[in-house]
Amino acid sequence: MSPTSNRLLRWFKGLGHSGQMIWAITVGAALILAAVFGLVQQIVSHERANTFASIQDINSKIVLSDVVRIRSLLASLDKVLLVVRKDFVEKPGLTQQELLRRLDEMKVDHELSPRVSMVDVSGYIVLSSARNVNDAQPRINVADREFFQAHKTDPNDQLHVGAPIQSRATGKWVLPLTRRITKQDGSFGGVLNMTVDPDLFTDPFVKTSMGPDATRAIMGRNGYTLLRLNGGNLVYGGDTRKSQLFTELKKAAVGCYTAVAASDGIQRSVCYRTIDPYDIIILAGSSVAGMEGEVHAKVRGYIGAAALVGVLIVVLSCLLIFGVLRQRKLLASQRSFNQLIEMVPQSIARIDAQGNIIWTNRRTIEYAGPSAVDQAKGFDWVLAAIHPDDRDRVKELVTHAIFGGQCEDSCEYRKRRSDGAYLWYSSQITRVEDPADGGVYFLQTGTDIHDRKMAEERARVAQKLESIGQLTGGMAHDFNNLLAIIVGNQELLKSEGLSEAGFKRLEVASGAAQRGVGLVTSLLAFASKQPLLPATIDLWALIERISPLLRHALGQRIDFEMKPPTTIVHVEVDEAGLEAVLLNLIVNAKGAMPQGGALTLGLDIADGRAVLAVKDTGAGMPEAVRKRATEPFFTTKERGLGTGLGLSMVAGFAKQSGGTMKIESEEGKGTTIEMVLPLANPLIASKVMTASSAIPIQRNAANGKLRILIVDDEPALAEIVREWAKAEEHTAVLANSAQDALTLLGVRSFDVLLTDIIMPGESDGLGLAEKASVLYPKMKILLMSGFSRETATNRGDVPWPLLVKPFHRDTLIAALG
Amino acid sequence: MAELVRDMLSSCDLGVEVFNLGAELFESPRLLSFKAIVLDLSLPDIEGFDIMDKLAAIGSSSSILVTSGHDSSIVLAAKIYGSGIGLNMRGALTKPFTREDLLSGLGLTA
Numbered sequence: 012m013s014p015t016s017n018r019l020l021r022w023f024k025g026l027g028h029s030g031q032m033i034w035a036i037t038v039g040a041a042l043i044l045a046a047v048f049g050l051v052q053q054i055v056s057h058e059r060a061n062t063f064a065s066i067q068d069i070n071s072k073i074v075l076s077d078v079v080r081i082r083s084l085l086a087s088l089d090k091v092l093l094v095v096r097k098d099f100v101e102k103p104g105l106t107q108q109e110l111l112r113r114l115d116e117m118k119v120d121h122e123l124s125p126r127v128s129m130v131d132v133s134g135y136i137v138l139s140s141a142r143n144v145n146d147a148q149p150r151i152n153v154a155d156r157e158f159f160q161a162h163k164t165d166p167n168d169q170l171h172v173g174a175p176i177q178s179r180a181t182g183k184w185v186l187p188l189t190r191r192i193t194k195q196d197g198s199f200g201g202v203l204n205m206t207v208d209p210d211l212f213t214d215p216f217v218k219t220s221m222g223p224d225a226t227r228a229i230m231g232r233n234g235y236t237l238l239r240l241n242g243g244n245l246v247y248g249g250d251t252r253k254s255q256l257f258t259e260l261k262k263a264a265v266g267c268y269t270a271v272a273a274s275d276g277i278q279r280s281v282c283y284r285t286i287d288p289y290d291i292i293i294l295a296g297s298s299v300a301g302m303e304g305e306v307h308a309k310v311r312g313y314i315g316a317a318a319l320v321g322v323l324i325v326v327l328s329c330l331l332i333f334g335v336l337r338q339r340k341l342l343a344s345q346r347s348f349n350q351l352i353e354m355v356p357q358s359i360a361r362i363d364a365q366g367n368i369i370w371t372n373r374r375t376i377e378y379a380g381p382s383a384v385d386q387a388k389g390f391d392w393v394l395a396a397i398h399p400d401d402r403d404r405v406k407e408l409v410t411h412a413i414f415g416g417q418c419e420d421s422c423e424y425r426k427r428r429s430d431g432a433y434l435w436y437s438s439q440i441t442r443v444e445d446p447a448d449g450g451v452y453f454l455q456t457g458t459d460i461h462d463r464k465m466a467e468e469r470a471r472v473a474q475k476l477e478s479i480g481q482l483t484g485g486m487a488h489d490f491n492n493l494l495a496i497i498v499g500n501q502e503l504l505k506s507e508g509l510s511e512a513g514f515k516r517l518e519v520a521s522g523a524a525q526r527g528v529g530l531v532t533s534l535l536a537f538a539s540k541q542p543l544l545p546a547t548i549d550l551w552a553l554i555e556r557i558s559p560l561l562r563h564a565l566g567q568r569i570d571f572e573m574k575p576p577t578t579i580v581h582v583e584v585d586e587a588g589l590e591a592v593l594l595n596l597i598v599n600a601k602g603a604m605p606q607g608g609a610l611t612l613g614l615d616i617a618d619g620r621a622v623l624a625v626k627d628t629g630a631g632m633p634e635a636v637r638k639r640a641t642e643p644f645f646t647t648k649e650r651g652l653g654t655g656l657g658l659s660m661v662a663g664f665a666k667q668s669g670g671t672m673k674i675e676s677e678e679g680k681g682t683t684i685e686m687v688l689p690l691a692n693p694l695i696a697s698k699v700m701t702a703s704s705a706i707p708i709q710r711n712a713a714n715g716k717l718r719i720l721i722v723d724d725e726p727a728l729a730e731i732v733r734e735w736a737k738a739e740e741h742t743a744v745l746a747n748s749a750q751d752a753l754t755l756l757g758v759r760s761f762d763v764l765l766t767d768i769i770m771p772g773e774s775d776g777l778g779l780a781e782k783a784s785v786l787y788p789k790m791k792i793l794l795m796s797g798f799s800r801e802t803a804t805n806r807g808d809v810p811w812p813l814l815v816k817p818f819h820r821d822t823l824i825a826a827l828g
Numbered sequence: 829m830a831e832l833v834r835d836m837l838s839s840c841d842l843g844v845e846v847f848n849l850g851a852e853l854f855e856s857p858r859l860l861s862f863k864a865i866v867l868d869l870s871l872p873d874i875e876g877f878d879i880m881d882k883l884a885a886i887g888s889s890s891s892i893l894v895t896s897g898h899d900s901s902i903v904l905a906a907k908i909y910g911s912g913i914g915l916n917m918r919g920a921l922t923k924p925f926t927r928e929d930l931l932s933g934l935g936l937t938a
Contacts (some may be wrong), residue, residue, distance in 0.1 A: 271903030491897035492829055499832040502927045506839075528924055720912075733914065742881060744912035751908045758905040759877055 029339035033332050040328035040410075044321055046124065051310075051317040063280060066302055068268050070282040070295040077293045078284050081212055081229070082652075084189070085289055087118045088125065088205060089170045091117055092190050095127055096203045096521070099138075110140050126185075129192075130202040134159055137201075153204075155254070157235065162191040162202050172234040172291050175209060175247040184209055184247045186237065216240040224277055224298030230256065232290040241275060249274070256283060256292065266374050269299060358457040364413075366390030369452065378459075380429030392395065398425030398433045403580075411481050412440040412453060423460065431545075432639065435464040490531045498524050547691045550580045550621060551614050557590055561597050569608035571601075580621045583691035584668045592661050596625040596684055599658065603629025603682060620670070621690055626683040627713045632676040640674055661686070717741040717827060722752040722766035722779060732765065735820050741827075749774035756783060761790055763827060766816075768796040780811055833866055836927045840936055853906030854882060862890040864918065864934050869896040869906055876906055884913040891918040893933045895925065905923075 023030050091114070098113055099105050110127060129138035134154025138144055153159055158173035173187040173473045185206035193260050194200040216238075217228045228239035234252030238245060251257075255270035260283075267282040268309070281296035352359055358375035360368050366389040379396065389395050390409060397405045401424035408422055425433040445452065501521045509517060554561075556575070562571050593612075608628035615622050632640060640658045658674075661684070665672040670688035719736050719742055723729040729745045736743035744761070746752040749772055752764070768776035780792050795814040812826055830846040837844050845862075847853040850871045865883075869876030876894060883892070892915050894906040903920035910917040919933040 219925075487897070489897070491923045495897075496829055496832050498924045499836060499927065503832075503835055524924075742913070744909060745914070746908060746912050751912075754901070754905045755909050755912060758902060759909060 026336075026339065029335050032335045036328050036331045037336070040324050045322050047317050047320050047324075050634070051313055054313050055306070055310045058309050059303070060307045062302055062309065066297050066305075067280055067282060068299060070280070071265075071267060071284075073295040074282050074284045074293045075297070077215070077227070077229075077354075078286050079755045080215065081291075082286050082289070082294065084211060085170060085172065085286070088156055088188055088207065089190075091125065092127070092170065092188065092203055092205050095205075096190055096192060099129060099203065105138060107138065107140065107143050110138060114140060125207050127203070127205045130159060130204060132199055132201050156187070157233075158187050158204065160203055161233070163199050165191070166193070166197070166199075167191075168193060170289055170683065172229075172237060172289055174230060174231065175237055176206070177247075178206075186212070197500055206263070209245070213238055213240060213245055216245075220655075224279070224301050226272070226279060226281075226294070226296045228294045230292045230294065232260075232285070232292065239274075246274075247344070256281070259283065260292070272296075356458070358459075360455045360457075362393075362453040363395065364451045364453075366393055366409075375457075378426075378428055392599070396427045401425055403609040405461065409440065421466075426457070430639075432634075434459060434461040436460065440581050466687045487531045494524055494527050494531065498528070546586060547581055547583045548586055548589075550582045550584075550623070550688075551575055553586060553589065554593065554612065557593065558612075563594060564594060564597050565610060569604055570609040572609065572611045574611060574613035574615075576616065578616065580614055580825060581614060581691045582621050582688045584688060585664075588664050590670075592664050592686070593625075595658075595661055599684075600625060600627035600629060600682070603627050608681075616690070617687075619690060621688045623688065624683055625685075626681065628681040631678040631680050631682055632674070633678055636677050637674055645751060716760040719743045719763040719765060719827075720746060720752060720755060720761040722746045722749060722764070722770070722776065724748065724767065724770045732823065737824060739824065748772045749776065749779040752779055753782065756787060761787075763791045765793045767792055767796060767825075768813075777809065780809070786809075791828075829868070833930065836930050837934075837936075840931070842936075848872075850879050860886065860890075861890060862888075864891040864893065866893045866895060866930075866934070869894055869898070869902065877909060880906070880910050880915055881909070884910075884915050889916055891916050891934065893918045893930075895919060895921040895923060896922045907924060 023033075026033065031536070062800055086532055094117055095110065095113060098109075102109075113728065114125070115599060125140075127140045128136050130153055131137045134152045134156075135136045136144060136151045136153060142148075144150075148801075148814075156173070156176065158171055161171055161173070168191055171189045171191075171590055173189055175184050175186050186209045188205045188207060190203045190733065192200040192203055211775065211812075212229060224238065226241050229238055230236040230239075230251055234250060234257070236246070236249040236251050238247060239249070240246075243342075250609060251273075253273055255268055259266055259268045264285040264287075267280065269278065271278045278299040279296035280299055281294055283292050283294045285292050352372045353374070356374070357373060358378055360371040360375050363369055394402055394406055394409070405422070405424050422438040424436055424438070426436045428434055436457050437460045438455060440453050440455045442452070443452055501517055501524060505514070557575060565571050597610070604610075604627055611624070611626045613624045613626070615624075662672045665686050665688070668688055670686060673685045673687070674682065675685070676682040717736075719741055721729050721732050721736075723732075723745070724747055725749070726745070733743040733745060744759070746755055747764070749770060752766065753774075755761075756764075764780065766776040766779055770776055774782075776794060776796075783790060784792055792811045793814060794809065794811050795818070814822060814826060830848065834844045834846055845856070845858070848871075850873050853859065853865075865888075867876055867879060871879070874882075876890065878898070880892070883890070892910055894903050894910065894917070896903050898907070900920075900922045903922055907917050907920040918935060921929055921933050925933075
């Protein structure tokens with residue numbers, strides 16, 4: 012197969028359904044074309060058969076009439092011949108006068124003007140009606156004539172119509188009619204010959220000619236043409252023994268055939284009839300070409316009409332195929348458009364002027380539910396799905412849109428989802444006029460902005476909480492100052508010799524003031540919990556630490572049981588966040604057990620993760636509530652009693668900490684909330700060890716003077732270093748241990764950390780440097796040690812410069828840069 | 829507050845001077861002769877740490893007792909810091925404190 016046809020085939024296969032349609036159209040058109048041409052063919056052949064038959068019919072009728080006429084002519088002439096022959100036989104010495112008289116007696120029509128002559132056995136004319144035969148004149152011999160030979164060999168007594176002869180005397184063509192003269196012993200006795208003018212036979216030929224190529228002829232059975240009229244010219248004689256006629260004659264004495272004439276090469280349809288008993292045949296023929304011409308003239312109209320129909324069909328099918336291809340293109344573009352519509356994360360709907368949904372994408376159905384979309388009838392229905400608080404606003408927007416306005420950025424509202432929840436939506440609605448019918452409809456797109464709205468809300472709440480925390484911290488500080496004055500003055504009062512009653516009152520006041528001190532302490536503890544970064548903590552230790560608070564939060568009607576883990580569980584979490592999470596879970600559990608119950612707080616390790624479980628024996632949650640429990644602002648509490656942020660915060664916290672939260676609940680049996688957190692390796696230094704204090708950090712490097720933190724457990728050396736630094740007008744601070752150093756780093760900013768490597772305590776200089784480099788990446792870190800670098804670092808290369816003790820002042824200054 | 833400390837110490841027969849601002853302290857001609865300084869870390873004008881820096885810079889040898897309404901980690905850090913820059917740190921007190929706390933912090937007895 013050639014590449015072109017291959018490509019064409021591939022293209023065709025690619026058309027799919029359209030290809031089948033094109034195929035069907037092509038086949039259909041071809042079938043109709045074939046049918047039309049078949050019909051025309053049939054009409055043409057029918058017409059031809061009709062025309063041929065009618066021409067044949069005419070020809071055979073002509074032949075028949077010729078036969079009748081010629082037979083009667085021959086019969087009357089034969090009668091004359093027979094009388095003359097009888098005379099001659101009775102009286103062999105008949106004279107010219109006697110012959111002429113006899114002919115007169117028989118009243119032979121003068122027009123026939125027959126010439127009768129007698130030929131003896133040798134072929135000499137012995138008597139003639141036309142001339143006196145005597146010895147003075149030369150004798151005429153006709154022994155070479157066809158009729159003489161015919162009669163000599165054929166003993167039958169029968170009129171013989173001989174081949175035309177050109178008169179040797181006049182040069183004129185005559186037709187010899189002859190009879191044999193038979194002697195009494197039966198031998199050949201001569202021929203009685205009557206010559207007639209051939210015009211006697213051919214006169215009507217000319218009058219009834221069938222056109223230029225028509226032919227009419229009289230032929231002898233012996234194969235000689237007597238007379239033939241061809242295209243208006245009379246031809247005499249001629250050998251016709253090879254003619255188709257003689258094949259046909261063997262089949263029937265009367266008939267028609269079609270053959271090419273040997274004489275002029277023209278194909279003709281010929282009809283013939285034999286005239287018995289004279290052995291001559293009459294023919295009439297018409298040229299086939301002429302007949303075809305007649306047929307063509309008749310069917311020209313049909314062929315024209317059929318050609319027109321054919322062209323129409325071809326044009327129509329081309330149009331159809333183009334239509335199919337265009338339709339396919341249209342469908343393909345529509346399909347990709349639809350795919351696009353279904354792909355976008357927005358809901359899209361087309362609404363008519365009455366507010367009925369005409370069409371939506373799948374996302375709309377997923378949101379509103381299929382039944383809701385089906386039921387969608389009118390703007391009232393649309394508005395019914397809007398949160399009551401937003402409804403008036405949306406109504407205004409819809410009205411605005413109906414009158415041609417466009418809803419741009421202000422269309423944010425809450426819309427009911429299929430499960431009844433109201434989610435935030437941002438919507439655009441555009442009025443579109445259909446140019447086809449002038450109708451009006453609306454295109455509406457909606458974007459789910461719920462998460463964004465919720466995030467904004469959460470951020471707002473968090474901001475509020477943070478500001479409350481800051482406020483609390485500040486207030487606690489002031490309160491501490493006030494309490495200090497109160498407590499101090501109370502103490503001073505005690506030593507001033509009060510009365511016993513007065514002293515008692517003072518004691519009461521002191522007690523109250525002390526309680527106030529405790530309260531402020533815990534307030535401050537809460538306030539100082541700024542948002543922390545995750546740190547590695549012993550989780551159970553944390554739980555134990557805040558357990559009194561949890562127990563207190565639960566109240567007295569609920570039994571509180573704690574199930575400690577079998578091993579220490581380290582997790583890397585935001586400590587304050589975890590405390591808030593636990594408090595949240597406890598408060599939720601308490602809410603679920605208004606009549607009291609039991610709460611179990613357990614910690615364990617499962618599948619390499621920490622599992623913290625809070626189990627209550629409360630009311631439990633229905634499935635629908637359980638599913639939505641972690642949704643922000645979803646609450647089953649009365650308005651004002653809960654924010655609906657509790658469990659959502661817990662779930663968010665678990666996710667942020669790389670873990671998960673799972674709720675198991677059975678109505679009437681209680682709820683278990685499990686928080687699964689990844690385990691942390693306590694040996695790996697966590698990113699943040701402590702919270703930086705509220706005291707602001709001020710860098711002091713602007714004037715080139717450095718603030719240096721020197722860490723060494725050998726104060727003597729540290730003191731020297733500090734003196735050097737001081738001489739350079741740097742500020743140097745000493746810390747005796749890594750722990751102290753970290754504390755100082757938490758409250759004060761330093762430009763340089765110069766630390767000894769080997770120090771007693773939990774953390775050595777390298778550990779300190781590592782933590783410090785993470786916590787205070789801008790700070791320059793220098794190590795110092797009495798050992799060589801290799802020995803001191805022991806774990807290969809460290810990224811900080813090392814000063815080997817004892818080092819010179821200049822070495823330090825150079826290291827400080 | 830400062831008045832209260834003065835009252836608390838008055839019974840010990842000590843000379844007590846009160847400065848409400850950090851700047852006042854450094855203007856005092858007796859700056860280097862104070863035996864002890866009770867330093868509140870949250871003064872209106874200068875931060876406690878900066879005061880300690882300045883005291884260290886002028887070579888103060890006074891015993892210093894830091895105090896604050898903030899939580900104990902800060903006064904502790906302040907104490908370590910003070911020692912670190914060579915000040916004679918006596919101790920750290922978290923407000924509110926009793927007279928006994930104050931006196932023992934200064935190494936005195938009632």
